[in-house]
Amino acid sequence: MGHFALAVDVEQLNQIPGIELTLLICASGNVDFSTKRLTFRVYFEGTPSSSAEFYVQVSLPDPSSGQFLDQIGLGTGTWTVYSSPLAKSSFSSTATTITIQAGSLGGAFSGTIWFEDFVIQ
Numbered sequence: 001m002g003h004f005a006l007a008v009d010v011e012q013l014n015q016i017p018g019i020e021l022t023l024l025i026c027a028s029g030n031v032d033f034s035t036k037r038l039t040f041r042v043y044f045e046g047t048p049s050s051s052a053e054f055y056v057q058v059s060l061p062d063p064s065s066g067q068f069l070d071q072i073g074l075g076t077g078t079w080t081v082y083s084s085p086l087a088k089s090s091f092s093s094t095a096t097t098i099t100i101q102a103g104s105l106g107g108a109f110s111g112t113i114w115f116e117d118f119v120i121q
Helices: none
Strands: 005-010 019-024 037-047 054-059 068-074 080-085 097-104 110-120
Touching (some): 019 110, 037 068, 037 097, 068 080
Antiparallel strands (some): 019 097, 037 080, 037 110, 054 068, 054 097
């Protein structure tokens, strides 16, 4: 789409625990994000076609904290917007990273998962 994007190639997503991306949101210390919202777009490009076999979820700062924001279900071939208030995490005023996970709800998938248009506002 002409934007900077992050692409992850996967084979047999249903055979692995999923993929995990860690985004650094502040390298010089802590920033209070408790009034902010995270938004990005995600696209599963691959086979077989599916309407709702996959998920994307976000945690702040990471899954081991137990501080998950929202999870969305999605299929292949459609850009889907993820949007969630960062205040859902008790670490929103002190975290320096955000973790994004994508995986299968049982459906097979081989292809590329695209992420783009990351915004915190």
